[in-house]
Amino acid sequence: MSINEKFTAIRKGLLEFLVLKIVAADKVYVADILGQLSGTEFATQEGTLYPLLSKMRREELVDYEWKESEAGPPRKYYQLTAKGREQLRETSDYWQKISGTVRSLGRDSGQTTNESAPR
Amino acid sequence: MNKVITINLNGIAYQLEEDGYEALRAYLGSAAQRLEGNPDRAEIIADIEQSIGDKFRAMLGVNKTVVVTKEVRDVIADMGPVQDPSGLTDESVPGAQKAETAGAGGAAGAPPSPGEPPGTPKRLYKIRDGAMIGGVCNGIAAYLGIDVAIVRIAFGFMSFMWGTGVLLYILMMIIIPYATTSAEKAAATGIPSTAEEFIRRARAGYYGGMKTFTDKKAYREWKWQFKQDMRRHRREFRREMRQNAEHWGQRWHQYWGPAHPPGGSWFAAPFVGCMMAVVTLVCLLSFASLILTGAVFGIGLPAGVPLWAGLLFLFVFFRILKWPLAAMRHHAYYGHGYIGPFHYLWHSFAWVALLFVCLWFADHHSVAAHDALLRARHEAHNTVNVLRDWWSRQ
Numbered sequence: 001m002s003i004n005e006k007f008t009a010i011r012k013g014l015l016e017f018l019v020l021k022i023v024a025a026d027k028v029y030v031a032d033i034l035g036q037l038s039g040t041e042f043a044t045q046e047g048t049l050y051p052l053l054s055k056m057r058r059e060e061l062v063d064y065e066w067k068e069s070e071a072g073p074p075r076k077y078y079q080l081t082a083k084g085r086e087q088l089r090e091t092s093d094y095w096q097k098i099s100g101t102v103r104s105l106g107r108d109s110g111q112t113t114n115e116s117a118p119r
Numbered sequence: 120m121n122k123v124i125t126i127n128l129n130g131i132a133y134q135l136e137e138d139g140y141e142a143l144r145a146y147l148g149s150a151a152q153r154l155e156g157n158p159d160r161a162e163i164i165a166d167i168e169q170s171i172g173d174k175f176r177a178m179l180g181v182n183k184t185v186v187v188t189k190e191v192r193d194v195i196a197d198m199g200p201v202q203d204p205s206g207l208t209d210e211s212v213p214g215a216q217k218a219e220t221a222g223a224g225g226a227a228g229a230p231p232s233p234g235e236p237p238g239t240p241k242r243l244y245k246i247r248d249g250a251m252i253g254g255v256c257n258g259i260a261a262y263l264g265i266d267v268a269i270v271r272i273a274f275g276f277m278s279f280m281w282g283t284g285v286l287l288y289i290l291m292m293i294i295i296p297y298a299t300t301s302a303e304k305a306a307a308t309g310i311p312s313t314a315e316e317f318i319r320r321a322r323a324g325y326y327g328g329m330k331t332f333t334d335k336k337a338y339r340e341w342k343w344q345f346k347q348d349m350r351r352h353r354r355e356f357r358r359e360m361r362q363n364a365e366h367w368g369q370r371w372h373q374y375w376g377p378a379h380p381p382g383g384s385w386f387a388a389p390f391v392g393c394m395m396a397v398v399t400l401v402c403l404l405s406f407a408s409l410i411l412t413g414a415v416f417g418i419g420l421p422a423g424v425p426l427w428a429g430l431l432f433l434f435v436f437f438r439i440l441k442w443p444l445a446a447m448r449h450h451a452y453y454g455h456g457y458i459g460p461f462h463y464l465w466h467s468f469a470w471v472a473l474l475f476v477c478l479w480f481a482d483h484h485s486v487a488a489h490d491a492l493l494r495a496r497h498e499a500h501n502t503v504n505v506l507r508d509w510w511s512r513q
Contacts, residue, residue: 016204045198046167046170047199047200048199048201048202050163050166050170052204054157055204073129073131
């Protein structure tokens with residue numbers, strides 16, 4: 001099992017967090033989100049993203065508005081709701097904690113407490 | 120040439136090749152199946168359809184109006200399998216991965232595999248349309264999927280090897296049946312006739328579809344979709360039939376219409392008919408003479424050539440001799456439009472002139488042919504004398 005495969009579940013779990021971050025920065029539509037993710041380890045496809053966005057909208061984390069586009073029919077532009085911003089903050093904090101733990105664990109043999117983590 | 124199907128993605132029409140359409144339908148079908156129970160199912164599907172539409176539009180232009188199958192498959196691969204995020208955590212990941220790979224290509228739960236539709240089995244038949252002699256070469260070409268010309272050349276080549284090609288041809292002409300019904304024609308060319316293929320696909324799709332659904336609601340929805348499809352197919356099929364009927368109606372009028380006495384045929388047809396009668400008579404005479412005396416008009420069989428080869432040669436020779444005459448007669452009877460009697464007269468003269476050139480060539484370059492012609496003149500003279508005597512005695 002390659003590293004890539006081992007982390008499949010983690011990447012999937014983190015996708016929502018990353019989408020929150022992207023949408024928080026600017027009003028975007030799906031192709032923008034895909035474009036920003038495409039170069040990274042989190043590159044994904046419409047087949048995954050559309051269902052995820054609709055779930056996030058149902059949970060009232062994001063909202064969309066229709067906007068005319070220069071070419072073709074109008075597009076859905078997504079933006080964060082207040083609840084979404086709250087969620088993003090909580091998730092970021094939690095992520096900090098997790099990554100701190102990952103970094104600190106096993107560094108000094110025996111010393112495995114959170115206090116030794118930097119920051 | 121591929122059939123094109125027009126589809127509607129979020130209010131905009133796109134034209135897809137048939138196989139591409141099947142692949143897309145399978146993809147969207149599997150997407151709908153995976154999103155079962157998701158309250159936003161309709162919306163997600165609409166989003167995906169719009170996105171696919173955007174991708175199609177990017178490929179099309181003024182000079183390109185049809186999305187080909189490969190492009191459809193590329194777009195589907197680009198979209199990736201549709202996954203329900205709420206179901207993600209419950210599903211074991213390797214299983215989901217496996218479903219993904221299956222879904223990307225053949226689309227799990229899509230009954231007809233869009234890749235290779237099992238074609239109707241091919242059979243060897245003689246095909247009359249466009250045949251030169253008996254349709255054997257035509258049938259073989261259709262069976263092997265190669266050009267008729269290649270098969271004809273091969274036969275011609277084999278004929279030079281002690282007449283093998285000719286013998287083979289005649290054997291096949293006797294053994295292989297003609298493709299007369301539409302089903303036989305379909306089997307001969309391997310292209311399924313529309314109705315049969317339609318029924319086969321419908322069956323495969325229907326039973327395949329029934330097996331994949333366990334949930335009642337999804338099954339009902341699918342059934343409704345299937346019925347819609349069937350209705351649409353039926354409409355298209357009827358329209359096609361109607362168009363064909365109109366087309367043939369026109370042709371019928373052209374060929375058999377009441378107002379056209381075939382122009383000039385009153386003059387040319389009897390002429391051509393007479394010539395054909397003469398050729399047939401000469402053919403029968405030479406057969407008889409070859410069997411009884413072992414020689415035709417004094418030309419004996421070359422040493423070492425058996426009698427059957429001589430008969431075969433004669434048969435083919437006269438077939439070829441008669442062929443343009445037959446074509447001319449057909450034209451005289453069924454030709455459309457009034458061209459004028461001189462047109463047919465000209466054809467006849469051209470043919471006679473060709474015959475004379477051939478005879479002259481044989482006369483001057485072959486001693487045997489020269490002798491035979493001299494003797495034939497004598498024979499003809501004698502025959503005429505005998506006939507005159509017989510007539511005066513009456």
